[in-house]
Amino acid sequence: MSVFTASRLLGKTVLITGASAGIGAATAVLFAKGGSNLILLARRADQLEKVAEAAYAAHRAASVQQGGQIVTVQLDVTDGSQVAALWSKVPPGLRAVDILVNNAGGAHGIDRVGDIQEKDVDTMFATNVLGLISLTQLLIKDFKSRNAGHIINLGSIAGREPYAGGSVYCASKAAVRAFTASLLREVVDTPIRVTEIQPGMVETEFSLVRYRGDKSAADKVYEGIRPLTAEDIAEEIVWAAARPPHVNIAEVFVLPVNQASATLTFRGGSK
Ligand SMILES: NC(=O)c1ccc[n+]([C@@H]2O[C@H](COP(=O)([O-])OP(=O)(O)OC[C@H]3O[C@@H](n4cnc5c(N)ncnc54)[C@H](OP(=O)(O)O)[C@@H]3O)[C@@H](O)[C@H]2O)c1
Incomplete structure (x- = not known):
């Protein structure tokens, strides 16, 4: 943990959306290990409880004196009334958030324009874009009044490089990129930090969701290549958060070694 300079994470309160699986879950465990709440x-909710248990265990094993308070809240980031009611479910002692990780999101389908179902368009924009904006709006006023805070948004290679079959997902992540870059400029006169993490291929539930539960189609995405893991991305997130307060990691674009672009991979190896 020394590489992350864990002392900077001690006693910090981190709010993570989409913490029930994949990158969000791995990030929760790593922050807990660093002594954060x-x-x-x-x-x-059941998945969230499992992640909370793993985070408690990581905190105990790290033997850090601070942090280790964990609250789980069943919440759909696309539901404005649930987002507005969030603080009523969080103990007062944890309401001063230091780091917001806007991670909830995903892709739904690989359909071409003209064949995309309206509900997939709605879900991707509501979750990846509007949900991220809602949570940011909920926290930024407090960050400004306390002159502190760090917002870490999960973008994607898809926000940098559009590809066929990804029009809506790519558009949603391009929106995340533009929103994050605008926010970075807006808070330039404050100590608030803004980071966008842009992963390439990460093996999580992401492809299973994209292929609507078709496991063999999801597995094919990672065939012959060693993808990133959720833990790899968690390391980037926690590393960005643990930089000294005057250092802002604006963007982290991270790929598996055998991926060079959204569509260029080398699949000669094995996992
Ligand atoms: N995996 C990749 O290759 C990859 C690459 C680049 C970027 N990303 C981005 O990284 C982020 C995390 O993805 P992942 O790979 O960890 O995928 P994942 O394993 O499918 O996890 C997605 C998480 O988002 C949550 N979520 C989805 N819709 C939600 C909603 N409406 N409200 C609250 N939570 C919601 C899910 O929890 P519930 O279902 O319990 O709500 C789950 O915890 C996403 O923004 C994704 O776009 C992933």
């Missing part, structure tokens, strides 16, 4: 949000 956690507010974990997602729709699947």
Whole structure:
């Protein structure tokens, strides 16, 4: 943990959306290991509890004296009334959030324009873009009044490089990129930090969701290549958060070694 300079994470309160699986879950565990408190949000309450247990265990094993308070809140980031009611479910002692990780999101389908279902368009924009904006708006006023805070948004290679079959997902992540870059400029006269993490291929539930539960189609995405893991991205997130307060990691674009672009991969190896 020394590489992250854990002392900078001690006693911090981190709010993570989409903490029930994948990158969000791995990030929760790593922050807990660093001595942070956690507010974990997602729709699947049972999964959130499992992640909270893993985070408690990581905190105990690290033997750090601070942090280790964890609250889970079943919340759909696309539901404005649930977002507005968030603080009523968080103990007062954890309401001063230091780091917001806007991670909830995903891709739905690989359909071409003309064949995309309206509900997939709505879900991707509501979750990846509007949900991220809602949570940011909820926290930024407090960050400004306390002259502190760090917002870490999960963008994607898809926000940098559009590809066929990804029009809506790519558009949603391009929106995340533009929103994050605008926010970075807006808070230039404050100590508030703004970071966008842009992963390439990460093996999580992401492809299973994209292929609507078709496991063999999801597995094919990672065939012959060693993808990133959720833990790899968690390391980038926690590393960005643990930089000294005058250092802002604006963007982290991270790929598996055998991926060079959204569509260029080398699949000669094995996992
Ligand atoms: N995996 C990749 O290759 C990759 C690459 C680049 C960027 N990303 C981005 O990284 C982020 C995390 O993805 P992942 O790979 O970890 O995928 P994942 O394993 O499918 O996890 C997605 C998380 O988002 C949550 N979520 C989805 N809709 C939600 C909603 N309406 N309200 C609250 N939570 C919601 C899910 O929890 P519930 O279902 O319990 O709500 C889950 O915890 C996403 O923004 C994704 O676009 C992923």
